[in-house]
Structure formats: C-alpha cells, structure tokens
Amino acid sequence: MMENAPIIRHEHDGYTIEGFSRAAVQTYWRVPELKMGFDLGAHPWDFMGTPRWLITHTHLDHIAALPVYLARRRMMKMTPPDIYLPNSAVENVDKMLTGFTKLDRGRLPCNFIGVTPGDEIEISRELVLQVGKTTHTIPSVCYLIWQRRNKLKEEFAELTGDQIRDLRAGGKEVTREVRIPLLAYMGDTSPRGLDDNPDVYKARILISEMTFVAPDHRQEIIHKNGHMHLDDYVKRVDKFENELIICGHFSTRYSRRQAEHLVKKKLPDLMGGRMKLWL
Numbered sequence: 001m002m003e004n005a006p007i008i009r010h011e012h013d014g015y016t017i018e019g020f021s022r023a024a025v026q027t028y029w030r031v032p033e034l035k036m037g038f039d040l041g042a043h044p045w046d047f048m049g050t051p052r053w054l055i056t057h058t059h060l061d062h063i064a065a066l067p068v069y070l071a072r073r074r075m076m077k078m079t080p081p082d083i084y085l086p087n088s089a090v091e092n093v094d095k096m097l098t099g100f101t102k103l104d105r106g107r108l109p110c111n112f113i114g115v116t117p118g119d120e121i122e123i124s125r126e127l128v129l130q131v132g133k134t135t136h137t138i139p140s141v142c143y144l145i146w147q148r149r150n151k152l153k154e155e156f157a158e159l160t161g162d163q164i165r166d167l168r169a170g171g172k173e174v175t176r177e178v179r180i181p182l183l184a185y186m187g188d189t190s191p192r193g194l195d196d197n198p199d200v201y202k203a204r205i206l207i208s209e210m211t212f213v214a215p216d217h218r219q220e221i222i223h224k225n226g227h228m229h230l231d232d233y234v235k236r237v238d239k240f241e242n243e244l245i246i247c248g249h250f251s252t253r254y255s256r257r258q259a260e261h262l263v264k265k266k267l268p269d270l271m272g273g274r275m276k277l278w279l
C-alpha cells in the first residue's frame with residue numbers, strides 16, 4: 001500500500017467508508033462495496049480501482065485530482081471510468097481535460113454523466129442514484145443511493161413455493177419493489193441542503209459536512225458561504241434517523257482535539273453514538 005494521501009476508515013454493517021475531508025484542503029470518499037467514490041479533491045493510489053465517481057461541485061478541493069485519476073487508470077490499462085457531475089460543469093471540466101491532454105500528451109478517457117437535481121439514475125439492478133439540490137456558492141448537488149429489492153407481495157405471503165411458482169408461470173406479478181435509502185453524500189452545503197432533501201435524514205449512512213464548530217462564528221455568514229455549523233445539527237437533532245452520521249469537512253482552524261471537544265460539549269453522546277467525526 002502506498003500512502004500518498006491520508007485515509008480514514010470506518011466499517012458499518014458490511015460497508016467500508018474510506019476517505020478524508022478537510023475544508024479547503026481536500027475531500028475524497030469511497031465505498032468499495034458499492035464500487036463508488038465521492039469527490040476527487042485528491043486521489044490515494046489505492047482508490048484507482050473504483051470505476052465510478054460522483055462529484056458534488058467543482059471547487060478545487062473537490063475535483064483537482066480528476067486528471068490525475070484518469071491518467072493513472074489509462075496508464076494501468078483500466079476501462080474509462082464514469083464521472084457524474086453537475087450538468088452545468090461538464091463543458092468546462094471537459095475543456096480542462098483537453099488542456100491537460102495537450103500539456104501531458106496523454107489521453108484522459110472517461111464518460112461524463114451530467115446530473116441535474118431531481119434526476120434518478122439506474123446504476124445497477126440493485127442501486128438507484130437520486131440527485132438532490134444543495135446550497136453552496138456554486139452549482140452543487142448531493143447524492144442519495146437507494147437499494148432496491150423485490151419483495152413478495154403481502155397477499156401471497158401465505159402461499160407455498162410451488163403455488164408462487166405457478167402464479168409466476170401464469171404471468172402474475174408476485175413481487176413489488178421496495179427501496180431502502182442506503183447512503184447519502186451531501187458534499188458542501190448550507191443546512192438547507194439537508195432540509196430540502198428530507199430522505200437524506202432517513203439514509204442508513206449519511207456523510208455530511210460540519211465545517212464550523214466553534215461558538216464564535218456567525219451563522220448567517222456560514223450559511224451564506226454554503227456551509228454548516230455544529231449548531232445546525234443540534235437544532236435538527238430529532239430529524240436524524242440515520243444509523244450512522246459521518247461529519248467531515250472540518251475547517252483547518254480546528255485541531256482534532258478541539259473539534260471533538262466542541263462537538264461533545266453540545267452533543268455529549270454524539271447522537272446516541274451514531275455520529276462519527278471524520279478526524
């Protein structure tokens with residue numbers, strides 16, 4: 001393993017969340033079990049194998065590593081990856097890659113999928129991607145991954161396996177689709193990003209930003225700059241139904257100890273142990 005960029009890891013019920021996020025420094029996450037990554041502020045060498053990256057917005061600390069990642073995949077003869085990003089950014093990001101291709105004399109192949117809030121994109125038979133609008137200083141989105149399963153309809157619950165098979169053979173629809181909100185990734189946003197996408201409060205895993213934690217900051221300025229403060233979480237504490245709430249993107253002005261201390265002053269048990277500070 002080559003550690004060229006820091007990685008924090010956490011496992012939750014079969015899903016591994018890996019990455020790093022500090023405001024203005026770099027943000028990158030991935031969940032290997034989903035073969036999906038989120039934001040490309042930097043790119044640990046070991047993340048190269050993840051073939052699908054969902055970018056929330058084009059601030060440099062969330063996208064700067066895109067050309068590096070594409071060049072590595074090409075060099076290793078891997079297939080061009082899928083890059084999801086706000087539709088309004090695709091043209092300029094493509095131009096940026098063209099510029100690097102000229103400078104580097106190497107192709108940077110990828111498939112762009114431009115997204116707009118409200119989009120629902122089928123990723124696989126099991127996974128559906130929903131795009132939400134967030135509020136930041138430039139166009140930005142959040143991503144919610146739904147897991148879908150086919151469940152036997154209640155009306156057939158009493159039947160035997162043979163009877164169900166016969167019904168199915170006769171062309172009857174015996175199952176219905178159920179969707180579970182598996183993972184929400186917010187990127188950078190003011191608290192409106194959470195409130196405008198209420199399903200994210202129900203996601204089993206929520207990855208969100210808590211850029212500011214100290215009591216001396218002025219809320220309206222933080223919100224105007226498209227970020228969140230610890231107090232925004234305290235105010236909404238009853239809304240979070242998540243099994244795991246990962247808070248990251250802390251400002252560099254806080255050390256790990258300071259951030260932990262300030263959060264635990266307001267949320268002593270870290271929302272019943274469900275909240276994990278990504279530090």
Ligand SMILES: [Zn+2]
Pocket residue numbers: 057059062136188
């Ligand atoms: Zn940003």
